[in-house]
Amino acid sequence: MTVSGQETFVALVREHGRMLVQISHAYGWTEDERKDLHQEVLTQLWKAFPSYDLRRRFSTWMYRIALNVAISSSRRRREHLPLEDAAAAADPGEPRGSELEQRLRSLRQLVAGLPPLERALVLLYLDERSQKEIAEVLGITESNVSTRIHRIKQRLRDRMSVEGEGS
Amino acid sequence: MNELDELRDLWREQGRSLDELREIEVATLAALKTERLGGSLRRWAWLPAFELAAGIVAQLWLVQFIEGVLGAPLLVASGIALFVAALVATMVAARQVFLAATVDPAGPVAEVQDRLEQLRTLRLWATRWTLLLSPLLWTPLALVLGRAMFGVDLQRAVGWPWLLANLAVGYAAIPLGLRALARASRRWGASAAWQRLREDVAGRSLARARRSLEEIAAFRKEPA
Numbered sequence: 001m002t003v004s005g006q007e008t009f010v011a012l013v014r015e016h017g018r019m020l021v022q023i024s025h026a027y028g029w030t031e032d033e034r035k036d037l038h039q040e041v042l043t044q045l046w047k048a049f050p051s052y053d054l055r056r057r058f059s060t061w062m063y064r065i066a067l068n069v070a071i072s073s074s075r076r077r078r079e080h081l082p083l084e085d086a087a088a089a090a091d092p093g094e095p096r097g098s099e100l101e102q103r104l105r106s107l108r109q110l111v112a113g114l115p116p117l118e119r120a121l122v123l124l125y126l127d128e129r130s131q132k133e134i135a136e137v138l139g140i141t142e143s144n145v146s147t148r149i150h151r152i153k154q155r156l157r158d159r160m161s162v163e164g165e166g167s
Numbered sequence: 168m169n170e171l172d173e174l175r176d177l178w179r180e181q182g183r184s185l186d187e188l189r190e191i192e193v194a195t196l197a198a199l200k201t202e203r204l205g206g207s208l209r210r211w212a213w214l215p216a217f218e219l220a221a222g223i224v225a226q227l228w229l230v231q232f233i234e235g236v237l238g239a240p241l242l243v244a245s246g247i248a249l250f251v252a253a254l255v256a257t258m259v260a261a262r263q264v265f266l267a268a269t270v271d272p273a274g275p276v277a278e279v280q281d282r283l284e285q286l287r288t289l290r291l292w293a294t295r296w297t298l299l300l301s302p303l304l305w306t307p308l309a310l311v312l313g314r315a316m317f318g319v320d321l322q323r324a325v326g327w328p329w330l331l332a333n334l335a336v337g338y339a340a341i342p343l344g345l346r347a348l349a350r351a352s353r354r355w356g357a358s359a360a361w362q363r364l365r366e367d368v369a370g371r372s373l374a375r376a377r378r379s380l381e382e383i384a385a386f387r388k389e390p391a
Contacts, residue, residue, distance in 0.1 A: 139275020
């Protein structure tokens with residue numbers, strides 16, 4: 001890769017680094033796994049960058065590679081964890097914070113318990129990607145995206161109302 | 168407003184504070200500039216490519232072998248059994264090479280995952296049947312190699328009882344092998360390799376891979 005290509009790559013990755021971190025967090029349960037995954041994602045992006053078409057949207061290209069690497073890597077490491085295990089893995093046992101923080105923790109647990117592809121869909125939605133871009137990244141129709149988001153919202157609402165009753 | 172939408176801002180804000188991976192990012196980007204890191208989604212491609220080449224060579228060799236022993240029915244039957252096994256292995260390897268070569272890491276996630284799971288399923292299927300059938304293929308292999316390498320006709324040299332006993336041991340080796348694997352994995356339970364081998368032979372890994380494929384297919388399908 002040329003020096004200017006390297007600089008462009010580093011700048012683009014820094015711009016979208018937050019989402020890469022979220023992906024590593026969503027697919028790696030332990031700190032070591034997250035670090036390995038983050039490194040693997042960056043490596044694959046780097047290797048693929050020379051074939052990236054600059055006329056296309058970088059974020060779509062980046063999400064596809066990052067999610068493909070993350071899902072494959074998490075499948076290799078272990079099968080989809082049962083919800084309780086995923087929830088435990090996603091909850092580092094921090095002291096309870098504000099109500100909003102508790103709800104965020106519930107959201108993290110819900111995301112961690114989802115199958116890998118639905119997890120990808122929620123991550124993209126939370127990153128405020130349009131339904132069109134989510135559909136492009138995942139390779140499904142926009143109506144499929146819309147229906148699945150609606151159902152996940154419903155699940156989250158149910159989960160939070162149960163937790164609300166329990167507390 | 169919905170819970171999920173309300174939490175979006177907080178989620179994004181929290182992402183900014185997840186700094187633990189930033190150091191990795193800096194180190195990785197520095198290492199990448201010196202081309203010190205490897206790994207690929209196509210990491211499985213080299214093994215099927217080798218199997219494909221080996222399978223083709225084995226088939227060509229077996230055709231020649233069979234032509235040379237047409238007067239000896241047992242050797243012909245052994246050669247044909249090995250040829251069929253090599254043919255199936257070659258076809259499976261060719262499919263794996265095709266799938267691995269056509270995986271585009273920048274492709275739509277559901278499609279790429281479907282291909283990778285197909286690849287994994289094929290690999291597990293091939294591993295399982297190779298492990299299960301190898302005790303049975305041992306006898307024809309011994310007959311063929313005995314003749315080809317040492318010019319010995321094992322059927323005449325050691326007689327039918329030896330060959331039949333060999334075949335019987337081959338059959339018995341399958342359940343005994345499974346039991347030995349179970350015992351070994353209990354004893355060395357911490358070893359991931361033992362566990363994986365046991366799961367592969369028992370078909371549990373294959374069943375999981377098939378479930379993953381079904382899960383991906385359901386995801387791609389428009390929900391009812």
